[in-house]
Amino acid sequence: MLQVPMFKLTLTAIPKINSVCRCDARHAKLPAMTNTILILDGGTGRELARRGAPFRQPEWSALALIEGPQFVSAVHRAYVEAGADVITTNSYALVPFHIGVERFASEGVLLAARAGQLARDVADASSHSVRVAGSLPPVCGSYRPDLVDLDRARPILNVLIGALAPNVDHWLAETLSSLAEARLCAMLTAPTGKALWLSFTLEDDGATDASALRSGESVAEAAYLAQEVGAAALLFNCSQPEVMEAAISSARAILGAQSAIRIGVYANACPPMAADAKANSELSPIRADLTPEGYARFAAAWCAAGASILGGCCGIGPEHIAALRTGVTA
Numbered sequence: 001m002l003q004v005p006m007f008k009l010t011l012t013a014i015p016k017i018n019s020v021c022r023c024d025a026r027h028a029k030l031p032a033m034t035n036t037i038l039i040l041d042g043g044t045g046r047e048l049a050r051r052g053a054p055f056r057q058p059e060w061s062a063l064a065l066i067e068g069p070q071f072v073s074a075v076h077r078a079y080v081e082a083g084a085d086v087i088t089t090n091s092y093a094l095v096p097f098h099i100g101v102e103r104f105a106s107e108g109v110l111l112a113a114r115a116g117q118l119a120r121d122v123a124d125a126s127s128h129s130v131r132v133a134g135s136l137p138p139v140c141g142s143y144r145p146d147l148v149d150l151d152r153a154r155p156i157l158n159v160l161i162g163a164l165a166p167n168v169d170h171w172l173a174e175t176l177s178s179l180a181e182a183r184l185c186a187m188l189t190a191p192t193g194k195a196l197w198l199s200f201t202l203e204d205d206g207a208t209d210a211s212a213l214r215s216g217e218s219v220a221e222a223a224y225l226a227q228e229v230g231a232a233a234l235l236f237n238c239s240q241p242e243v244m245e246a247a248i249s250s251a252r253a254i255l256g257a258q259s260a261i262r263i264g265v266y267a268n269a270c271p272p273m274a275a276d277a278k279a280n281s282e283l284s285p286i287r288a289d290l291t292p293e294g295y296a297r298f299a300a301a302w303c304a305a306g307a308s309i310l311g312g313c314c315g316i317g318p319e320h321i322a323a324l325r326t327g328v329t330a
C-alpha cells in the first residue's frame, strides 16, 4: 500500500464547464482547491504505437487518426477504464510539421473534428463522468521556444480550435515552452467561452536548480500569466518527474493555498530533452525505472506540494494511470 495522502475523488463534484463569462467563469468552472483529485489520461502517441496502430514519421500520432481511428478510440477507452476523469483529444500532431502543409490545408478541419468526436464518443459512453480536453499543441515544434512564431501559429491554432470546439469541455494548451505561446492560446480560445488549462514543459537537463520553462522564463511568471488570463488550471507536462515538485511549489507560492486555479502535473518517462531537440523526430527511449508504482509515488509528492490534477505524458500509459487512480485517490 502506498503511503499517499488520503484524497477521495468525488465525481459529482466535477461541474460541467459550460459558462459564458470569460474571466470569472474560467475560474468558476472547476472546483477550487478542494480535496478532489482529477485524473488525466497518459500519453497517446506511444500507446498507439504499442498497440500496433499505424505509426510513423512524419505523421506521428496523427497517422492513426487518418488510417486507423479505431486505435484512437481504443486508447481513449483504455484510459477511461484505467480511471481517467479527463481524456485528451488526439490533436497534438495535427499541425503542418507532422501532416504536411497541403494535408493540413485540405484535411485539417476534418481531422481535428474527428479527433474531437472520437474522444467525445468514448467520454459519453463511459459509466463514470469523463470530460474531454481539447489538445492545442506547440505548432512550431515541441520543446523549442526558439522556433515559436506567433504569426505562423495563429491560423493553425484557429483551425484546431474551431474544429475541436463542438466536442471539448475545456482546452488543454500543452507542452508550452514559453509565455508567448500561452498568451496566444488564451487569446484565441477566449471567444469559445470554454475553460483553459495551460500546461508548460519545464527545463529538465539539470543545468539549474530553479524551476524554469524551456524558454528560461520562470514558473512564477507562468503562474502570474495564468492569473492574468483567467486560466482554470496551471499544469506542467512532458518533462521528467524529478523537476515537477519544485515547479508546483513555485506556482503555489504565487497562487496561494486557496487559489481557484488548480495546479497539475503530467510528466514523461523520457530522458532529458536536449535544447536542440528535434520535436518528435524519433521515439526516444523510455526509462525503465518509472514503473506504475514508482510514478504514483512521485504523484503522491506532487499532491502533497499542492497539485490536484495528475496524469501522464510520453511513455506514461494506462497502467500508470490506473496506479494513480488507486494509489493517490483511493
Ligand SMILES: [Zn+2]
Pocket: 043, 237, 238, 268, 313, 314
Ligand atoms: Zn510528452
